[in-house]
Amino acid sequence: MAVKERVGTVVSDKMEKTVVVAVESRFPHPIYKKTVSRTTRYKAHDEDNVCRVGDRVRITETRPMSRHKRWAIAEVLSHSPKADAASADAPAKEVSQ
Numbered sequence: 001m002a003v004k005e006r007v008g009t010v011v012s013d014k015m016e017k018t019v020v021v022a023v024e025s026r027f028p029h030p031i032y033k034k035t036v037s038r039t040t041r042y043k044a045h046d047e048d049n050v051c052r053v054g055d056r057v058r059i060t061e062t063r064p065m066s067r068h069k070r071w072a073i074a075e076v077l078s079h080s081p082k083a084d085a086a087s088a089d090a091p092a093k094e095v096s097q
Contacts, residue, residue, distance in 0.1 A: 004061040005074065010051045011041065018069060019044055019051045021059055044071040054080025 008023035021044050026037045043066075044059045051057060056077040064070050 006059050010053055010055045010057060013051055013053055017046055017049060019046045021057060042071045043069045044073050045069055046073045051076060052080060054082055
């Protein structure tokens with residue numbers, strides 16, 4: 001059986017090792033023939049926490065990892081310009097103990 005793949009945009013990265021990816025599907029309406037876009041949100045496993053909001057990613061179907069998480073990040077296609085600028089401007093935090 002073929003592994004399902006989707007391409008979408010990261011819309012939330014607030015969880016540990018998990019991101020929410022919005023995948024937009026476009027199709028013609030069956031009666032009116034106007035193009036309709038429908039957005040589906042998937043929770044995907046991001047092992048290294050590399051994804052940021054706005055990144056374009058490819059996700060693949062995987063075994064269930066939690067109650068809602070059935071997808072994993074296969075690759076980051078492009079990073080968002082905002083995420084690149086924010087990481088460059090942010091100073092390194094020091095941990096004091």
